[in-house]
Amino acid sequence: MxxxxxxxxxxxxxxxxxxxxxxxxxxxxxxxxxxxxxxxxxxxxxxxxxxxxxxxxxxxxxxxxxxxxxxxxxxxxxxxxxxxxxxxxxxxxxxxxxxxxxxxxxxxxxxxxxxxxxxxxxxxxxxxxxxxxxxxxxxxxxxxxxxxxxxxxxxxxxxxxxxxxxxxxxxxxxxxxxxxxxxxxxxxxxxxxxxxxxxxxxxxxxxxxxxxAGLEAIQLDGEILYALLRRVSPVAHRHLKKHKLEPILYMTEWFMCAFSRTLPWASVLRVWDMFLCEGVKIIFRVGLVLLKSMLGSQEKLKACQGLYETMELLRAIQPQYMKEAFLVQEIIELMVSEKDIEKEHHAQLRRWNETHGDLRCKSPPRIHGAKAIMAAEPPxxxxxxxxxAIIVKSPLAPQTDGGRAEVARENGKTKAKPEKTITPPPEIANPYSPPSDxxxxxxxxxxxxxxxxxxxxxxxxxx
The missing domain is CATH 1.10.8.270 (putative rabgap domain of human tbc1 domain family member 14 like domains)
Known part of the structure; x- marks a missing residue:
C-alpha cells in the first residue's frame, strides 16, 4: 500500500x-x-x-x-x-x-x-x-x-x-x-x-x-417529516416554521445514518430491529418523537428563542428522550403509517416538480419493511x-460409510452411535479473531x- x-x-x-x-x-x-x-x-x-x-x-x-x-x-x-x-x-x-x-x-x-x-x-x-x-x-x-x-x-x-x-x-x-x-x-x-x-x-x-449525488431523496423526506410534524406536534412545527429552520439542517444525519450516530447504543439496536422489520416509517417516527419531545411545548421553547438556540438544542438531544424504554414505547404508540408517508411523499414530489423540475436521480420505489420485500421478490x-451446523464425530470409534461404525470386541460386536449434528449455542463467536500473521x-x-x-x-x- x-x-x-x-x-x-x-x-x-x-x-x-x-x-x-x-x-x-x-x-x-x-x-x-x-x-x-x-x-x-x-x-x-x-x-x-x-x-x-x-x-x-x-x-x-x-x-x-x-x-x-x-x-x-x-x-x-x-x-x-x-x-x-x-x-x-x-x-x-x-x-x-x-x-x-x-x-x-x-x-x-x-x-x-x-x-x-x-x-x-x-x-x-x-x-x-x-x-x-x-x-x-x-x-x-x-x-x-x-x-x-x-x-x-x-x-x-x-x-x-x-x-x-x-x-x-x-x-x-x-x-x-x-x-x-x-x-x-x-x-x-x-x-x-x-x-x-x-x-x-x-x-x-x-x-x-x-x-x-444531490441528496434529493433526503431533502424530500425532510419535507415529509416536516409535514407529518404539523399533525404530531403543532407547537414544534410552528416553532421551526417561525425560525425558518429547514429540515435538511437537523435531520440529514439522523436519517442517512439511521440514528446510529445520534442515539445511545442500546437504543440504536432497538431502533434498527424495528426499522429493518417495519421499514422507513420507524426512522420517521424516531425523528418525530425527538422533535416533539424537545420542542413540543411552550415551556420547552423558552430555552430556544432563536434559530441558533434551536439548532444547538437539536444537536444535543436530552438523554431522557433517547433512553431505550422511553423511545421504543413512543415509537410504537406514534400513529404514522406507510400510507401516511406515501401520501405525503406524492404531495411533496408534486411540489418539488413545480419548484425544482424533475428529479435528477431516479431512485427505485421505496419498499416498506421485511414483508413487502419478501412479497416483491419471493424466495x-x-x-x-x-x-x-457443527458435525461432531466420535473420537472413540472408527467411522465407515453412512456414519455408523462396527466396533469389534472380544465378546462380540457393538454398533457405535451414529455421528451427531449439533446446533451451536446462541453465542456469537468473534468473527475478527487475530490471524496467524x-x-x-x-x-x-x-x-x-x-x-x-x-x-x-x-x-x-x-x-
Whole structure:
C-alpha cells in the first residue's frame, strides 16, 4: 500500500503500529474497559442504568422462539408477521441479531442468489477516486469501538472491503460518507459478505436514493417529516416554521445514518430491529418523537428563542428522550403509517416538480419493511435454508460409510452411535479473531487483507 497521510486512520507501510494481536483485532492499547457492546468510551458507551436488562431465562426463551422462526421463515412472514413484528419491537436477542437482520432485509436471499459476487467485487481494485475517499473515512467510524479503534485492524479492513464493493456494485452511485456508519454497525454483527448484502438492501430497498449525488431523496423526506410534524406536534412545527429552520439542517444525519450516530447504543439496536422489520416509517417516527419531545411545548421553547438556540438544542438531544424504554414505547404508540408517508411523499414530489423540475436521480420505489420485500421478490426454500451446523464425530470409534461404525470386541460386536449434528449455542463467536500473521496496513485498492476474517459460508459459526 502506498504511504498514507498522517491521521487518516490507516497505518503507513512499515509503521511500528503492528501491535499485539488484540490490537490488530480492533482492540485498544492499554486494555481500556470495554462495555458489553464493545465501546471503550464515547457518548454511545453503555452506562448500565439507561438500558433494559433482560433476565437470562427470558433471553433464552426469546432465542428459542427466534430459532423456530428462522427455521420456517417464509411461513412466519406469510402467516404470523404480526407476531414477528411484536418480537422485533421487544428486541432481537443479541446472539441472533446479525442473522435476523440478514433475513429481515432479504439479504440472505440476495446472497444465495449471487454466490461468489462479493468475492468477485472484493478482488477488484476499485475506482481510485472512491478508494481514496473511503480510506480517509475509515478512522472516523466509531473510533471508541474496539472493532474499529486500531488503524489497519480487521474492523477497518472489512469496512473498506464492504464500502469498496458497493462502489463497484453501484458505480453510478459510488460512495457516500453516510454509508460508512451503516456498514460499520452491520460489521459489528455479521461477516463482511453478509454486511455487504444487507447494505445493498438498505440502500436499494429501505432508503433508495439517500446516497446519490444531490441528496434529493433526503431533502424530500425532510419535507415529509416536516409535514407529518404539523399533525404530531403543532407547537414544534410552528416553532421551526417561525425560525425558518429547514429540515435538511437537523435531520440529514439522523436519517442517512439511521440514528446510529445520534442515539445511545442500546437504543440504536432497538431502533434498527424495528426499522429493518417495519421499514422507513420507524426512522420517521424516531425523528418525530425527538422533535416533539424537545420542542413540543411552550415551556420547552423558552430555552430556544432563536434559530441558533434551536439548532444547538437539536444537536444535543436530552438523554431522557433517547433512553431505550422511553423511545421504543413512543415509537410504537406514534400513529404514522406507510400510507401516511406515501401520501405525503406524492404531495411533496408534486411540489418539488413545480419548484425544482424533475428529479435528477431516479431512485427505485421505496419498499416498506421485511414483508413487502419478501412479497416483491419471493424466495425459494433453498434461499432461506440455514447453512451453519457443527458435525461432531466420535473420537472413540472408527467411522465407515453412512456414519455408523462396527466396533469389534472380544465378546462380540457393538454398533457405535451414529455421528451427531449439533446446533451451536446462541453465542456469537468473534468473527475478527487475530490471524496467524497479521498485517498492520491495508493493501491499497486491492485489499485482500482480512481474508482471515470470517467468511459467511466457509467459516460461519452463527446459529
Amino acid at each position: 502506498a504511504d498514507t497521510e498522517q491521521g487518516n486512520g490507516l497505518a503507513p507501510r512499515g509503521s511500528k503500529e503492528t501491535g499485539s494481536d488484540p490490537e490488530m483485532n480492533g482492540g485498544v492499547p492499554g486494555e481500556k474497559p470495554v462495555d458489553k457492546y464493545g465501546f471503550t468510551g464515547g457518548a454511545q458507551q453503555h452506562c448500565g442504568e439507561s438500558a433494559e436488562e433482560i433476565p437470562i431465562e427470558v433471553l433464552r426463551q426469546r432465542e428459542a422462539k427466534w430459532l423456530e422462526m428462522l427455521n420456517s421463515w417464509d411461513k412466519w412472514m406469510a402467516k404470523k408477521h404480526k407476531k414477528m413484528k411484536e418480537r422485533c419491537q421487544k428486541g432481537v436477542p443479541p446472539s441472533l441479531r446479525g442473522r435476523v437482520w440478514l433475513y429481515l432485509t432479504g439479504a440472505k436471499v440476495r446472497r444465495e442468489q449471487n454466490q461468489g459476487k462479493f468475492q468477485e467485487l472484493d478482488n477488484q481494485p476499485g475506482d481510485p477516486k472512491w478508494v481514496d475517499i473511503i480510506e480517509r473515512d475509515l478512522h472516523r467510524q466509531f473510533p471508541f469501538h474496539e472493532m474499529f479503534a486500531a488503524r489497519g485492524g480487521h474492523g477497518q479492513q472489512d469496512l473498506f472491503r464492504v464500502l469498496k464493493a458497493y462502489t463497484l456494485h453501484r458505480p453510478e452511485e459510488g460512495y457516500c460518507q453516510a454509508q460508512a456508519p451503516i456498514a460499520a454497525v452491520l460489521l459489528m454483527h455479521m461477516p463482511a459478505e453478509d454486511a455487504f448484502w444487507v447494505l445493498v438492501q438498505i440502500c436499494e430497498k429501505y432508503l433508495p436514493g439517500y446516497y446519490s 425459494g426454500r433453498q434461499d432461506l435454508r440455514q447453512r451453519p 497479521p498485517s498492520p496496513s491495508l493493501h491499497h485498492m486491492t485489499v485482500k487483507a482480512s481474508q482471515e476474517s470470517l467468511s459467511s459460508i466457509e467459516h460461519d459459526t452463527y446459529l
